[in-house]
Structure formats: C-alpha cells, structure tokens
Amino acid sequence: MSVLSGKVQTVLGLVDPDQLGRTMTHEHLVMSFECSYTAPPPGDEAVAENPFQIQHMHWLRQHPYSCRENLFLSQELSALRDELLAYRKAGGGTIVENTTTGIDRDLPALRQLAKDTGVHIIAGAGYYIDCTHTEATKKMSVEKLTDNIVSEVLHGTDGTDIRCGVIGEIGTGWPITESEKKVLRATAHAQSQLGCPVIIHPGRDPAAPAEIIRILQEAGGDISKTVMSHLDRTIFDEGELLEFANMGSYLEYDLFGTEMLNYPFNLKVDMPSDSQRVRTLAFLVKEGYEDKVLMAHDIHTKNRLTKFGGHGYSHILKNIVPKMLTRGITQHQVDKILIDNPKRWLTFK
Numbered sequence: 001m002s003v004l005s006g007k008v009q010t011v012l013g014l015v016d017p018d019q020l021g022r023t024m025t026h027e028h029l030v031m032s033f034e035c036s037y038t039a040p041p042p043g044d045e046a047v048a049e050n051p052f053q054i055q056h057m058h059w060l061r062q063h064p065y066s067c068r069e070n071l072f073l074s075q076e077l078s079a080l081r082d083e084l085l086a087y088r089k090a091g092g093g094t095i096v097e098n099t100t101t102g103i104d105r106d107l108p109a110l111r112q113l114a115k116d117t118g119v120h121i122i123a124g125a126g127y128y129i130d131c132t133h134t135e136a137t138k139k140m141s142v143e144k145l146t147d148n149i150v151s152e153v154l155h156g157t158d159g160t161d162i163r164c165g166v167i168g169e170i171g172t173g174w175p176i177t178e179s180e181k182k183v184l185r186a187t188a189h190a191q192s193q194l195g196c197p198v199i200i201h202p203g204r205d206p207a208a209p210a211e212i213i214r215i216l217q218e219a220g221g222d223i224s225k226t227v228m229s230h231l232d233r234t235i236f237d238e239g240e241l242l243e244f245a246n247m248g249s250y251l252e253y254d255l256f257g258t259e260m261l262n263y264p265f266n267l268k269v270d271m272p273s274d275s276q277r278v279r280t281l282a283f284l285v286k287e288g289y290e291d292k293v294l295m296a297h298d299i300h301t302k303n304r305l306t307k308f309g310g311h312g313y314s315h316i317l318k319n320i321v322p323k324m325l326t327r328g329i330t331q332h333q334v335d336k337i338l339i340d341n342p343k344r345w346l347t348f349k
C-alpha cells in the first residue's frame, strides 16, 4: 500500500477522489504540436501565414496543422486561464493534461493555472510518439525508461518537484516502432509498481488499439486502469468496436469539437461529426459499457480556443451533454461518464 493509494495526484498535490467533479480525461493546456506540422494545400500558403482573422477561421478548422503558429498552445497562457475559469463556471472540476515528453510539457505553467483557476489539473508522465523520441530516449533500456516514468510520478518532473498523476498520453504510431514498444513495456512496469492510471494514444489503424493492449498485458499492465484514446478516428466498425471493448480498457471519445473533411494524418479516415460521436456513445451505453466510456476535446491547437472562435473546453458540458440526453443516454449515465468513470480511473490502487 503506497502513500498514493486511494488518492488522485494533481499538480498541486494529492486530493480525495470525491473532489474531482466533472472531468475531461484528455486535454492539453500548455504544449506545442510542431512535430505534426503538415504543408498547406498548394495555393493556400498565404492564408497559413496570416491565420487568425475571421475570414480564415473555416480554413483553420479544415487545416489546423498547416499553420505553424496554430501549433503553439504554450503561447496562450492568459487565454487558457480564461478558458479554465469558464470551464469551472460551466460545471467542470478537473482536467487531465496529457502532454508528455516530446511535445513541450510545462509543469510550472500547469501549477500556476491550477492555482489561478481552482480547476484540478493532473499532469502526464512518459513519452509521446516515436518521431519525438530523442536519440538518448531511443537508446534507453526498458528498465531505465521505467525508472524515469516512476520518478515523474513519485518525485517530480522536468527538474521540478511537481508530480504527474497519470502515465500518458503514451504515443504510438502504426506500425508501432521498437522505441514505442519499449516505452509501452516501461509503462506497464511502472503501472504495476505504482497502481496508477495509464492513457494511450494509438496509431491510426483499427488494429492498433488491440495490439497495444496485448503489449501492455504481456508486460504486466493493468488494462482495467488503462484508457484507449482517440477511438473516434480509429475504430469505425461496430463489431470491431465491441470486440475491442471486451478487452477491458476504458473507451475514450476525445475529439469532440473537431470536424474536418480531410483528416491529414490518414486520408482514408472520415473524421466523424459530434452527432456521430454521440451516436457511438449511445451505442456503447446500450451495449452495457456505460462504466467504461470517457469523453474529452483533446484541444491541441490554438484555433479551438474561444479566443480564436473555437469551441473551448466547455463545449461538452454546454452543448454535447444536452444532445446526449436527447439520444437515449440518461443523466445518471452522463454522470457516470463525466464523474464516476474518471474518478475510478484516476484513483491510485
């Protein structure tokens, strides 16, 4: 039994799980997503260089990764403070901040945002996808990676005494690289030492989530305390979704607010609309998975902030929940998805 057992670890210290309230389990507040820059379509270069004007907002929603300036959420601390205050006003209590090594995690900024706004913020330990692994990271043994992750939870992160409360988002692509497999095994080893929550970013292929669960399971991970993120752009077939759900992880729909015609990271994927996401949640609830579903917006670009005409961190609470209630999901089930499931996942064993 560790000192963390039965508690949730925020950037301001340990809290009782009952204090969390409504929780978005997959957001970013301070990060950069430069690693995913994608060249704009031919002819659109001038728009990409001059993005934040009302007449360009539709273009930005369609091509969020083709404008470098849009990829630096870390430049928007004042807007983020306003966002979190609005989130609290809308009934939000907690945000899990999924920024890991490789995409510019900033623990002191998260601590300041938590102090300024009263929102509980839980930071993420570990490593993002392969292209952000340094040469030094790629050379590390699973044991060394495990030690690093454990230390980020027990002692502090990035040279501070601020501790992470989850492992992840742990990044993987498709196919999963050797370096990513080592990080997954280290994640499982760290989780079995700490009894902590884990959250995974899968590659963009329907086979990726199950393959990741197998790797974690073989390395001793606790799948019942693991979240599979981004299912909205990964598994589309209902039969395949139920087969994956049977493996026992939490099932996260975390791209609420993103609607784009051409998903640049996998042109074969049709990104669903929010209405289609709600329909999938209703399907999972009907099939008996109401204790496994989680929701979030995964905000990781500036154009999604209300300052730039975006939906902000309160979109689910303000717009999506009312829609869920008209689509066969009860208030009790909504509370499970937004309060009880996050609380159970985030509590250390």
Ligand SMILES: CCC(=O)NCCS(=O)(=O)O
Pocket (backbone or CB within 6 Å): 028, 033, 103, 201, 230, 233, 255, 265, 298, 300
């Ligand atoms: C760091 C943010 C992130 O990885 N978001 C996932 C975007 S997507 O792969 O679902 O498009």
